Amino acid sequence: MQYLIGLDLGTTATKAVLFKTDGVIVSTSSKPYKLYRDATGMAEEEFEDIFDAVLASVREVCINIEEGDELLAVSFSAQMHSWIAYDENWEALTRVITWADTRAVHYTEALKASNKAYDIYRKTGTPTHPMAPLSKSLWLKNEKPYIFNRAAHYLDLKGAIFHRLFGVKKMDLSIATGTGLFNIKEKIWDPETLEVTGLLTEQLPEVVSPYEIERGMQEEFAFKMGIPADTPFVWGAGDGPLSNLGVAAIRPGVAAITIGTSGAIRVVTDKPETDVKAKTFTYALDEDHWVVGGPVNSGGDVFRWLRDQVFDGELTFDEITALAKEVGPGAAGLLFHPYLGGERAPLWDANARGSFFGLNYGHTRSHMARSLLEGVMFNLYMVALSLREVAGDVKQIQATGGFTSSKLWTQILSDIFEQPITVPDSTEAGCLAATVMAQKALGLIDSLEAVEGMVGSNQTFMPNEESYETYRALMPIYLRLSSHFSEEYADIAALQRKLSNQ
Structure with missing residues (x-):
């Protein structure tokens, strides 16, 4: 062997x-x-x-x-x-x-x-x-x-x-x-x-x-x-870049969405492409494949914060997502901006801070859990809007990372993007992609497209019409809030640093 x-x-x-x-x-x-x-x-x-x-x-x-x-x-x-x-x-x-x-x-x-x-x-x-x-x-x-x-x-x-x-x-x-x-x-x-x-x-x-x-x-x-x-x-x-290769998202119009500790959405082009608004990155996969996209700080790290600080570390990932499933799409009008550690795309603002918006007496920890899951995906959708201006429409989405172990979180992604989401069989996309590059380096394969024969489709999530009607109504509010809050991020971050040193 x-x-x-x-x-x-x-x-x-x-x-x-x-x-x-x-x-x-x-x-x-x-x-x-x-x-x-x-x-x-x-x-x-x-x-x-x-x-x-x-x-x-x-x-x-x-x-x-x-x-x-x-x-x-x-x-x-x-x-x-x-x-x-x-x-x-x-x-x-x-x-x-x-x-x-x-x-x-x-x-x-x-x-x-x-x-x-x-x-x-x-x-x-x-x-x-x-x-x-x-x-x-x-x-x-x-x-x-x-x-x-x-x-x-x-x-x-x-x-x-x-x-x-x-x-x-x-x-x-x-x-x-x-x-x-x-x-x-x-x-x-x-x-x-x-x-x-x-x-x-x-x-x-x-x-x-x-x-x-x-x-x-x-x-x-x-x-x-x-x-x-x-x-x-x-x-x-x-x-x-290897995350795209590892889920066979290397053809035009095919995006890879990854959420682990952090997250990103990326597409592959045949040459470097920069954004007139400077909101997307351009990194090389190799000399002939360039990955355009946006990384977010807000992924699994934010969920760990919810588990440890809101649920006191008492519940597992599955138990918290089960609570989130008890409430409907939109979390009864509770929005969450997941910028606990600043943010890269789409804000590119290290001073950005997280917030729940719309809290009322009727909201519970279940609503907070659902709102957090949705907030991470709303944020990724904002990145996708910038990406579209640089690389064109996304026609297909391949999803990978720890978040795909949650059917609820993956369904939320499909509903917010209003697109089918395919989860490839490979659970080790980055490592698989590294070995594909090794095979090309050793002359065992002629093209990176050989990865398509190694990556199958595990499951496809289809958007739910009732859900995305709710998300369509919430998205403009989410976008406007991001703009309004940005004016205050620097001041609150400076005050936090001052208070933490006292």
Whole structure:
């Protein structure tokens, strides 16, 4: 037998999945780690925790490989926008600063107020937001000069894993296009953008194809993973673009909607496409496939807040969604804006804050639960409206992520979008997509479209006419509130930061 391993470097866990070459899952292993947060907007991880999770998860799935079988390659999906600074001796100066970190908000807003932000977006395809390494670098420069002035190298999380394993200083094209520093037209680190940040080209890694292969890792790590040291490691791509590939949403007009810790809606184009309103991103899947879409902070993380803070951690996901099902569409007129940790698309405002609107004496925790589920989907629909202006109408939607385990939540998505929602068979879309890229890198397949033979349809949800009539009435109110509240987000966020420091 021949096998491939897809590794997903996620925000809360690293997952390894062992596949046969036809996409059939043999075994999985997931190793969690802590995301460190505080009131300042910090969202960091310990690199050693993640590196240990990589070693352990690969070793665990490799138990299923028998003598005489062959492991063809290990390939990667990774969270985007992470940033790590190193000194000249490759000693880490920071933890992994993740996409969720919002401490750069002040410098992001200042950049937006200048005439530079839009030009940078048009060249890099990454909206100006604290998530991006562009903004993180400005924050380090101004808030942590003792780190910024010592930094000789910068890598993302995946690049740091490869550096530890192989001693290389590289970054794949997909991850590079999400930094806000890389010119997507010229395919170089953008000199004018680097000048804004104070970064030098020599501090940044070589940008390589997602199909780049590394061999000959250190024996120590090969032993800990239980694999040969000459096993090919394929760079792969960012988790967002790979989510489209993993559900076979790579043809024009086919969108992928993913909700895990966070969420996104994306479509694939054959060239970079930017938005005149700068509301959508453009990231590479590979040199010939570009993903246009919008990421949202508000997904499973918001549901966990509901579970822990409103339901006191006493109920499970299924039990809470069962309560939400007890009330009808629209939650009796209760709306929820899910911006608990700021928001990326469609607002691109790290100061955004969450709210329930329309609360009255008749509303219960069940209404709050339903309103939260609906609010996440209303927010995604707002992103879809922006996406339509850039990439045209969405004709088909493939859904993936933890939310699809809830029939209610997936039905709400169908009702709000007024479109059928197909849930593919593959529950490990990112890892599957990574192995498809590995097969192309190894010359085993000619085209990424081979994934269509590996992804079947598990279930299709059809919109309910009675439900979407209600959502049609609520959507304009939701949109107007988003506009009205935006004027107050900066002030309430500043007050919250002040009060949290007292």
